[in-house]
Amino acid sequence: MTPSLDDLRVDARSGVGPPSVLQNGSVTTLRQTWILARNDLRQELRELELLITSVFFTVVILALYAVSFAEMSKSAQPKAVPGMLWIALAFVGALTLTRVFEREREADTFGALLAAPVNRVAMYGAKFSVTLAVLCVCAAVLVPGLLLVFPSSGVEGWSALEMLATVLLGCAGFAAVGTLFAAGLAHGGGKNVLLSVVLYPLTTPVLMMSLVATQRVLQAHPGAWDILAKIAAVDVILLIVGGALFESVLVGGAARGSGGGDSSTGAGGARAPRTGEVGPDMLGDDVR
Amino acid sequence: MSASIIPCELRSVVKSFGRTAVLRGVSLALDAGQITGLSGINGAGKTTLFRILAGLEDADSGELVFGASGEVGLREGVREQVAFVTHAPQLYPLLSARENLQLFADLRSARGCETMPAREALMTVGLEAVSDQAVRTFSRGMAQRVVLARAIAARPSLLLLDEPFTALDTEGQELVLRVLLEAKERGASVLLSSHDLARLREVSDRVVRLHAGRLESPREPTGHEGAEGVKARLPESSATTRG
């Protein structure tokens, strides 16, 4: 009637076993992350839609700043400009995150990826990297633009390298939180408005730290690297938690570990079946 | 390389959204070399059942058991061997057909899974001529073929087809049937849903009906169930399309 399981194994899974290094989970995850990120970049290069909209939005904000704060005194600039930078990046970030996942939602390609043998952490990592890349491009427009419009915001001799690190680390923290929630909202058909509701309260701490770091960098303050290291630590925490929760938020209970089955935690596995008789008395003394 | 995930079994899977029950304890065993037809009216929960099987959604309770070893849940090792074709083509519109396929092939090869080359898979579905065109220029039917090619390329042990005939012309429908038979001969298990009960009976080894969240056997027994019948009638008979 049916072929034996051994036959099947050969038939269905023809080919030789993979090189042992590929079975290493983290290498696989990294490779898949790269493949997914490359896929996003390839699409982006076709139309540049994401980049054009995000950069244009950035320029608009910059122009608004220039118009609104043209009269700003020189002494106020060092305090105000870092704030402008991070507020702009927070807005552009929300826009970018929405768009990055909108693209997956349009043809439900997100579903195809979830059904494919792709590590969820790789999906998280890829979207995170793409968002971070777009944000960095926007920052590359914003930072010189702001310094041009508000020339007194920094002292002579601030370090561009430190600035780069600040922008990178700050945006990374923002994207680490944002990717998780944007993915959740995109996959669950949630309303995009909620992204801003979620994102800003949660990312304010990291943005505040980045703001302080930016101030210090622009003032050539010696404590800049100190705070940058702390932002990096926070980024790592946010990334780990974001990656760990990604599967649970998107598809439900995460299947941890390999092999065997802890039936209480498996995806598509089981919680205890709901038993309980139907009837008012089943509500017991919980009803007041 | 992991062991085959077939037979696959759903054990009293329950799924509800709020107070709307969708699946009320669905148990279904999918055996090797077997095509299972899934019928049911709109909203009967077919798509939810597919989504649970493909790991896109989790059940409220119940188990998914894969393979002889009885692995519970849809881990990546299991997903390697599952291919899911939905009625909406899940393709990146900006990318070409080949790139779409290549993406998934790359993702699989990162895990060390064998995948049919994109060109070959596209040839199977008759799209090699347009393989470098962006998918957004394709018609629904062509896109559906690309999705089929993606499913073929994975050489899945469990092939899930949710309304695969949608938007396909006669030739395309025959193509689906060829894919089904090929998978069956390979020893894979196929779960197939369609509104077209007659066709479902024609191609499937058995048909189950999802009604009000439960699986039932179809009301009237059909004359042409069983592997022999399917083989005899395909693919020529599939040319008679309905609707």
Add this chain to the structure above:
Amino acid sequence: MNPTIPTLTKAPPTADQGAAPAAAEDGYEAVTGLDKETVALKRTYEAEVEAKVASDYSHIVWAYGILWSLFCGFAIVLLVRGSRQQRDLQALRRELERRGEQAVDGP
């Protein structure tokens, strides 16, 4: 830090500053008491303290009032939700009874 209550800008003079020069010249002892300036200063003090205490009390009343009305508000929300659940439960009971009758009557 910037209190709204008027503050004394100069230190209050001590009582003997005003009283001392008037003493003992014509055999009369000056009444030791408070000169007008001191009294006025004292009154200002008292008024200030009173204003501060009154303002503090009104703030306390507001704060405590808001705190406990928040708790009460939440309790009311809970009550409303509880009664909604009760209604839901009644509906469930009625539905079960209806079905029970149907089952007795036969489908």
Add this chain to the structure above:
Amino acid sequence: MSALLRSFGRPGVLLFAALVTFPYALQRVFLHTPIESEMGTAQKIFYFHLPMAWGLMLFAMISGVAAALQLLRRSERAEDVAKAAGEVCALLGIGALMSGAIWGDATWGTPWTGDARLVTTALLELVFIAYLIVAKFGGPMAGRLAAALAVFGALDVPIIYYSVKIWKTTHPKAQVVQSLPPEMWASLWPCLFAILACSFALFELRLRQERVERRLDEAWLALSAGDAAPAEHTALSGRSA
């Protein structure tokens, strides 16, 4: 009395305890605690303000941990706990912020300063208001999204505090709360107890409702299952009789 208490259950007992402690706490605060020299009588607000702020942190932690369990262990019990704690958290946060603003108005003449504690509390409160919003409007995955939000919210507590502190160093301002003399601490404890007892009572009531809601959903679901399979009608109604 004890029968009455038992009929109310634990929340009833807690509420009763809070009700008894409150007058005691009040008389301690107003009659047996010296008036703070710098801030005057208005400092009495502090005795209920601080417990609320602490309660906010406590329930944020409870909600965050429960939400993590909800996500990782797929526990429905944890989900209920996270939800109830999230609501109480938002409530306590509003209380702490409003009483803080009133206190600030009385002592500093301004309801809001950029003080680290204030900003921390305000941010945490925003997180949990966002939690309630997502739980309500989040669509089919609302529960899981909100849970992730709570996890990040709880995780953010130290980060928020730290970030606000370093942010503050660029705008330095005087310390607000000095170390308290022991008699003030002594008056603080009954207040803390009253507030926490009340919060836990409300939390538990909310938790029960959450569970009842779940059971009601299940009962309706089972009932609608009865529609599908006529054979089960009698069984269902038989049980209810």
